[in-house]
Amino acid sequence: MHELSLCEGVLQVLEENARKQGYQRVKTVWLEIGALSGVEVEAMRFGFDVVTKGTLAEGARLEVLELPGEAWCMQCSITVAAKQRFDACPECGSYQLQVTAGEEMKIKELEVE
Ligand SMILES: [Zn+2]
Numbered sequence: 001m002h003e004l005s006l007c008e009g010v011l012q013v014l015e016e017n018a019r020k021q022g023y024q025r026v027k028t029v030w031l032e033i034g035a036l037s038g039v040e041v042e043a044m045r046f047g048f049d050v051v052t053k054g055t056l057a058e059g060a061r062l063e064v065l066e067l068p069g070e071a072w073c074m075q076c077s078i079t080v081a082a083k084q085r086f087d088a089c090p091e092c093g094s095y096q097l098q099v100t101a102g103e104e105m106k107i108k109e110l111e112v113e
Contacts, residue, residue, distance in 0.1 A: 003040060006105065007047035013107060014057050023112035026057040030109040034102035036069040036085050069102030 014026050029048075033039050041064050048062045069082035075094040082102065088095050 003043035004047040004051065006039060007044065007051045010048070010107060011051050011055060011057060014110070015055070017110070018056055018112075021112070024056065025113050026060045026110060027113060028061040028063060028109075028111035029057070029107060030063045030065060032065045032067050032104065032106050032108045034067045034069060034104045036082060036099055036102040037105050038085070039105050041066070065108060067102055067104070069099065071097040071099045073097055 010029070010031065014029070018024070018026075031044070033041060033044065044064065045062055048057075048060075052058050052060060069084075070079050071082040071087075071089075072078075073080050073089040073091065073094060074096040075092045076089060078091070079100060080089055080091060080097070082097065082099060085099065086095070087097070089097055
């Protein structure tokens with residue numbers, strides 16, 4: 001389950017930030033997850049609870065903000081909505097799409113004390 005290693009990555013960022021900014025506890029994490037990132041939100045929630053046990057983020061709330069996917073269609077020369085990777089262009093049916101948004105996963109905001 002690669003979500004588990006993603007959660008470990010998130011925890012690492014939280015711990016690094018805690019050293020830099022001097023907070024003791026993380027209460028809420030707002031995580032942006034792109035629709036095309038391949039990350040499963042439920043697996044992320046489960047993994048987050050597992051990896052944060054006994055850390056500064058134990059019991060923290062995980063708020064997930066799902067970002068819509070976007071792709072550039074080379075045929076139409078426009079940006080179209082992409083619900084999944086390797087979808088065809090909804091306008092012309094072409095598969096010559098370049099994903100431009102929705103592949104990322106990042107921490108947007110933290111509530112700490
Ligand atoms: Zn198109």
